[in-house]
Amino acid sequence: MxxxxxxxxxxxxxxxxxxxxxxxxxxxxxxxxxxxxxxxxxxxxxxxxxxxxxxxxxxxxxxxxxxxxxxxxxxxxxxxxxxxxxxxxxxxxxxxxxxxxxxxxxxxxxxxxxxxxxxxxxxxxxxxxxxxxxxxxxxxxxxxxxxxxxxxxxxxxxxxxxxxxxxxxxxxxxxxxxxxxxxxxxxxxxxxxxxxxxxxxxxxxxxxxxxxxxxxxxxNTMTWADLLRGMTQEILRSDAFAGALPLGRDVAERVAPMVGKYAGLLSAALIDRATPDSVHRIIYGRTAFADGLGTGLFRQALLDEPIALSDPISLRPGTWPVFTGDGRLTTGPGGLRLPREIAETCRRLHDGPLKVAELSPAPEEALKIADTLVKLGLCTTGS
The missing domain is CATH 2.60.120.650 (Cupin)
Structure with missing residues (x-):
């Protein structure tokens, strides 16, 4: 429960x-x-x-x-x-x-x-x-x-x-x-x-x-306006919308008929960008979701207890790693980018805890992934 x-x-x-x-x-x-x-x-x-x-x-x-x-x-x-x-x-x-x-x-x-x-x-x-x-x-x-x-x-x-x-x-x-x-x-x-x-x-x-x-x-629910605003801001940073408006005394009159063209480009880009990874990035990339529960993080570092293959490993409560389109992820307010194998492990841990040995067929690689996740504050090990 x-x-x-x-x-x-x-x-x-x-x-x-x-x-x-x-x-x-x-x-x-x-x-x-x-x-x-x-x-x-x-x-x-x-x-x-x-x-x-x-x-x-x-x-x-x-x-x-x-x-x-x-x-x-x-x-x-x-x-x-x-x-x-x-x-x-x-x-x-x-x-x-x-x-x-x-x-x-x-x-x-x-x-x-x-x-x-x-x-x-x-x-x-x-x-x-x-x-x-x-x-x-x-x-x-x-x-x-x-x-x-x-x-x-x-x-x-x-x-x-x-x-x-x-x-x-x-x-x-x-x-x-x-x-x-x-x-x-x-x-x-x-x-x-x-x-x-x-x-x-x-x-x-x-x-x-x-x-x-x-x-x-x-x-603190996110609204459709929040989501679409975040996606739109990403799109508007692209080169397609970076061009200057025409110059002259009649700028407004000249631009008005062109708005529909760029609105169409924006609409098409929104539809094209509406992938699970992209939406996930906007929703869980907010400051409120940047960090999971940090309790015990210092104690873990202080004692520096070794990780065993038999240890369970799980995401810290409230951790929502933001996945990028290239299979990697960004996490934390500093925008730290992590390797593909770390991202894939986080995806798997969203479904629940695993044994460290289950992170990779190679024991040394499994321990390395677990150690990285723990030191970054994304995961905890042990009961």
């Missing part, structure tokens, strides 16, 4: 019946994910991590509180910093009715980062996590909709979610809405409950008599 199936139930049913369409409430589902995130984790992040804005936002009654009310001057080594969150000021605002939002907190908590990478593997889209800590009788934001599908996990206390039966197409992040004229449904979340909210579904969130902490897992 994967993390996603634990949260939403049958994944195929979730994709076909709920994703992008309607809400899903699963009472107690998160209780099957032990050590998800604790109050102690959140306290440690907020009070002991030297957080800087915009990693923290604080809001109350529909308004975001200016950062200068909860940051203080600080130093990091010899560097003077002016945007470090002061935990005393932040907690004072919390006591005064404000909600504290910790952004992309998965990057600060390894076990939560692993959860997000696990979910990414099932979804094929980047995933991150925010934490919302609210005092009793709090309302951080007005009725709004999000640009992402979100999975809510209630960590502490309770929270009331009012979801409106109207999906806003092409929603902007945090878009505030008025005069909805739509019916709504109320969901009272308790610890361990899970609530899925489709992107574009308006909602209002409040606490009652108790404080609350909930985790928002955001699914």
């Amino acid at each position: 994967t993390a996603l199936s634990t949260l939403v139930g049958d994944v195929d049913e979730f994709f076909s019946g709920y994703l992008g369409r309607t809400a899903l409430h699963r009472p107690g589902a998160a209780s099957e994910l032990p050590n998800l995130i604790s109050v102690e984790d959140i306290d440690r992040v907020l009070t002991g991590s030297a957080l800087r804005t915009p990693g923290v936002r604080i809001a109350k009654d529909g308004a975001v509180i200016p950062a200068d009310r909860y940051v203080s001057k600080s130093t990091l080594g010899y560097a003077d910093l002016g945007d470090v969150v002061d935990p005393v000021k932040a907690v004072r605002l919390f006591r005064g009715g404000a909600t504290i939002v910790l952004g992309t907190v998965n990057l600060l908590l390894p076990h939560l980062h692993e959860l997000c990478k696990d979910i990414e593997t099932d979804l094929g889209h980047p995933v991150d996590a925010n934490v919302y800590a609210a005092p009793p009788h709090a309302r951080a934001f007005e009725v709004h909709c999000d640009a992402q599908d979100i999975i809510i996990v209630q960590i502490h206390g309770g929270k009331r979610w009012e979801l409106f039966d109207a999906i806003v197409p092409n929603p902007g992040g945090g878009k505030v809405l008025t005069d909805l004229g739509a019916s709504s449904s109320l969901y009272e979340l308790r610890e361990g409950d899970v609530l899925y909210v489709p992107r574009g579904m308006p909602h209002l969130v409040r606490t009652a008599d108790s404080s609350s902490i909930h985790l928002t897992i955001s699914i």
Whole structure:
């Protein structure tokens, strides 16, 4: 059972019946994910991590509180910093009715980062996590909709979610809405409950008599516009579109009849480029997909334990190598290009772990491939 199936139930049913369409409430589902995130984790992040804005936002009654009310001057080594969150000021605002939002907190908590990478593997889209800590009788934001599908996990206390039966197409992040004229449904979340909210579904969130902490897992879906824009940008860098427009006072008039010709060239190039490898490169070449789960990478280097042919080898969770048309692959933000045999091994490992001995008929070559993949941070070995 994967993390996603634990949260939403049958994944195929979730994709076909709920994703992008309607809400899903699963009472107690998160209780099957032990050590998800604790109050102690959140306290440690907020009070002991030297957080800087915009990693923290604080809001109350529909308004975001200016950062200068909860940051203080600080130093990091010899560097003077002016945007470090002061935990005393932040907690004072919390006591005064404000909600504290910790952004992309998965990057600060390894076990939560692993959860997000696990979910990414099932979804094929980047995933991150925010934490919302609210005092009793709090309302951080007005009725709004999000640009992402979100999975809510209630960590502490309770929270009331009012979801409106109207999906806003092409929603902007945090878009505030008025005069909805739509019916709504109320969901009272308790610890361990899970609530899925489709992107574009308006909602209002409040606490009652108790404080609350909930985790928002955001699914940062790529749109058709994103894909076509990426493919088009690649095409427009080619020589076919590098020529200058005509010169003269009547440039617009002379160019207008020629646009159809170049639009046709662009359309044909898009169709010709729509191969699995090319589309894979655009989708998984984004920054959010550049690196897999790095936990244990330093320990692996420090201990430098030898790799055995009998060891299992697998891709790190969240690793999506970008394959090129020549059979090789590019991976990581630096655009590192790797040999054909490495690319082929990564293709095979997408289907699941293998034994190191299965990487090549020649034992020395198998060990060399495994060693390269481990040192590049693409794979892990051992149980």
